[in-house]
Amino acid sequence: MRRRIPVAAIERVDVSGRAGRELIVVLTSALPGPATHCLVSRSAPAVHEFAEALRRALPVRDADEPRRDGAARVTVEPVERPGPEPRNVALGVLGVLYVLVAAALVARGAGERATVSWAVGVPSVLAPGVAAVVAGLRTLRDTVVLRARGIAVEGRLEFSYDVGTGEDAATHHVYSYVDARGERRERSGPEGGPSEVEIVYDPEDPDGTTTVGRATVGQLIGALSLAPVLGLPMTLLGLSLVGPAMAALFD
Structure with a gap:
């Protein structure tokens, strides 16, 4: 309640x-x-x-x-209790599969090379590579959508807060804005700082696809760099490391 x-x-x-x-x-x-x-x-x-x-x-x-x-x-x-997020459920399932495969490799005596390839290749190479590809594609989609049908409105700074501690700390800013239907919404992230900014949002996804300012060229370049330059090579390298482990598991 x-x-x-x-x-x-x-x-x-x-x-x-x-x-x-x-x-x-x-x-x-x-x-x-x-x-x-x-x-x-x-x-x-x-x-x-x-x-x-x-x-x-x-x-x-x-x-x-x-x-x-x-x-x-x-x-x-009354407040509806939110169910588990699909992203968290998927990550949990993948984590369980990772542990089960590692245990199966040890139980089958697949060898040190196969076991180490799986244990090291998945969390340190394959998973970050896939995450970079997904993040890059999502950013690319959001940027294209905002450039095609984004609406610009005035955003007012509500408050700022620090995320992290020490040298890793970053300041996030929470802006409020009113969409075309007259509903008040909020947008938070590291972008911004002034008391008033221009917020561009997707009218079909006002809570999810937003950006501070009209300069989407930088986001477009970042998305194109993140997915093919960083994510794709790491994903291919991770698959090459995981391949021997999977071959030993089904041998």
Whole structure:
């Protein structure tokens, strides 16, 4: 269930719990013992920052000001629990097959060459090569679609956040935009930075096929480089390594 609590229905917010990772939302009420809701996060700094943002947004009320029943203003709606993503299911199946083939090679005594070729060739060469080919083809498709029927709208920066830590950290930006049907959508990724940008999206896939700016030439070059230059040679090399293992398995 998802509960939506209007800011006007909140009397105050408190931070409590172990290490300050719980946010207590106290609703307005004319009776003693008002309703409360507890939000728990793994990040204590995030809880404190969210609490301060809420306190700044709360309306200023006098102590003797009549209080409405905040609990009556809270709406509850059911949320469908998403099923497993097809991509994760496929990766899980491939992982199980990889382990089963490796175990079969050892059990059949296929030899060190065949076993090492399978154990090393699949995760380090074949899998990255196939992933590069798939990513390149997907980027190529998105770029062609955006150049053919993309619609440009104004995007506003909502917030930015860091992905990763240390030298591998990258800043991602979340932009909101309104599509041609008047629906508000979001687009996140490393592209962007300014408070206002131009977002090009596919009206038939507004959540999946988007880009920041009209410059799709770079994406097109990247897609053409990723698939045939990097992905295809690695895939062929991986198949040449996996071939002896499969031959030994069915010999």
